[in-house]
Amino acid sequence: MGRHHSTLQIGCVLALVACAGATACHAAVLRGELHIPSSAQRVETVTNPYAGQAGSLAHVPPIVHGAPVDAVIYLDKIPAAAESALARAAGTPRLVQRDQSFDPRVLAVAVGTTVEFPNADPIFHNVFSVSPVKRFDLGRYPRGHSKSVTFDRPGLVNVYCEIHNNMAAYVLVLPHHAFAQPAADGAFALPDVPPGRYQLHVWHPDLPEIVRDVDVPADGTTLDLRY
Numbered sequence: 001m002g003r004h005h006s007t008l009q010i011g012c013v014l015a016l017v018a019c020a021g022a023t024a025c026h027a028a029v030l031r032g033e034l035h036i037p038s039s040a041q042r043v044e045t046v047t048n049p050y051a052g053q054a055g056s057l058a059h060v061p062p063i064v065h066g067a068p069v070d071a072v073i074y075l076d077k078i079p080a081a082a083e084s085a086l087a088r089a090a091g092t093p094r095l096v097q098r099d100q101s102f103d104p105r106v107l108a109v110a111v112g113t114t115v116e117f118p119n120a121d122p123i124f125h126n127v128f129s130v131s132p133v134k135r136f137d138l139g140r141y142p143r144g145h146s147k148s149v150t151f152d153r154p155g156l157v158n159v160y161c162e163i164h165n166n167m168a169a170y171v172l173v174l175p176h177h178a179f180a181q182p183a184a185d186g187a188f189a190l191p192d193v194p195p196g197r198y199q200l201h202v203w204h205p206d207l208p209e210i211v212r213d214v215d216v217p218a219d220g221t222t223l224d225l226r227y
Contacts, residue, residue, distance in 0.1 A: 027082075027192030027193060027194060027195075028192065028193060028194065028195045028216045028217060028218055028219070028220050028221070029189065029190075029192055029220040029221075030075075030189070030190040030193065030198075030214070030216055030220070030221055030223070031187075031188065031189035031190070031220070031221075031222055031223070032187075032188060032221075032222050032223030032224055032225060033182075033185070033186045033187050033188070033223075033224060033225065034068050034071055034073065034182045034186040034188060034202070034225045034227075035186055035224070035225065035226045035227065036066055036067075036068055036071075036186070036207070036227050037227060040066045040206075040207060040227055041064065041065065041066035041067065042064075042065040042066060042206075043062045043063070043064055043065070044062055044063040044064075044065060045062050046060045046061070046062060046063060046166045048060045048100070048166075056100060056123065056164070057099060057100045057121065057122075057123065059099075060099065060100045060101065060166060061099050061101060063101075063105075063166070065206045066204075066206045066207060067105075067184075068182045068183070068184060068185070068186040069104065069105075069106075069181060069182060069183065069184055070104075070105055070106040070170075070181075070204060070205060070206070071106075071181065071182055071202060071203065071204045071207075072106065072108040072172050072174075072179055072180075072181055072201075072202075072203045072204070073179065073180050073181070073182070073188055073190065073200070073201070073202050073203075073225075074108070074174055074178060074179035074180070074190075074200075074201050074203070075176075075178040075179070075190065075193065075198045075199065075200060075201070076198065076199035076200075076201065076211075077175065077176065077198075077199075078176055078178045078193050078194075078198070079194055082178070082193055082194055083176045083177060083178070086176070086177035086178065086191050087110065087177055089191075090110065090113070090177055092113075092114060092115075092116060093107060093109055093113065093115050093116070094115065094116045094117075094118060095107050095115055095116070095117050095127075095159065095169060095171070096117075096118050096120050097117065097118070097119045097120060097121055097125040097127070097161070097167070098120040098121060099121070100121060100123075100164050100166070100167065101166075101167060102159065102161075102167055102168070102169035104169070104181075105168075105169055105170065105205075106169070106170045106172065106181065106205060107169065107170070107171050107172070108171075108172045108174060108179050108181055109151055109171060109172070109173055109174070110173070110174055110175070110176055110177045110179075111151065111152060111153065111154050111173055111174065111175055111176075112150070112151070112152060113150070113151055113173075114148050114149070114150045114151075115148060115149055115150075115151065115171065116146050116147075116148050117138060117146060117147050117148065117149065118144075118145070118146035119141055119142060119143050119144070119145055119146065120143065121143055122143050123142075123143070124140045124141065124142050124163060125140065125141070125161050125163060125164070125167070126138065126139060126140045126141075126161050126162040126163050127147070127149075127159060127160075127161060128159070128160055128161075128162060129157050129158055129159050129160065129171075130158075131155075131156065131157040131158050132155075133151075133153050133154070133155035133156065133157050133173060134149065134151050134152075134153065134155075134157045134171075134173070136149050140163065151171060151173045153173065154173045154174060154175045155173055156170060156171075156172055156173070157170070157171040157172075157173060158170060159171060170205050172203060177191060178190055178191055178193055179191075193216060195216055195217055195218040196215075196216060197213060197214070197215050197216070198213070198214050198216060199211060199212070199213055199214070200212045200213070200214045200223075202225060207227060210225075
């Protein structure tokens with residue numbers, strides 16, 4: 001099974017994936033669960049410095065650190081033909097300004113993707129970043145309006161609102177579409193990829209990054225990822 005990371009143990013068991021009809025499988029499924037113990041999770045209560053003013057909401061939800069949904073699980077690289085198929089199926093992602101927060105807190109996209117930033121709050125927001133990967137400032141705009149940014153370089157982009165200093169998000173720009181973000185219970189499934197050996201990454205804004213070599217056979221693999 002390979003060496004254990006100092007904070008993560010990965011156990012791999014083969015899982016059969018059925019193919020419909022008599023057509024041979026040309027892609028393999030990589031799925032599993034990411035387990036983050038409660039000791040690695042923390043809830044930060046946000047104090048609203050603008051309470052009662054026109055530039056704020058009455059209630060701001062807490063920031064949850066260490067949540068499974070904020071993880072990004074991705075492969076280091078995939079064949080060009082597989083990436084072309086995944087890119088054709090991709091939609092337009094959105095990073096929504098809602099409840100004086102960014103939703104989701106973490107958004108993974110492939111390089112070249114255009115992201116929408118709609119404002120769903122009854123107050124003005126601003127979206128900007130000073131990250132070297134992508135610098136931008138969308139200015140202030142009200143509810144019902146949306147602006148967009150195209151992320152044309154891979155890397156991590158930190159996103160903020162100049163009006164509300166509690167608002168922060170992460171856009172992780174990856175070189176391809178072979179990635180997934182877990183559900184609240186940690187379950188995830190990457191897009192189908194050709195069978196082979198890949199390098200798996202687990203990235204989280206609050207936890208150490210993990211890199212592992214993973215063999216993906218034609219009948220698929222299930223991973224049990226544990227911090």
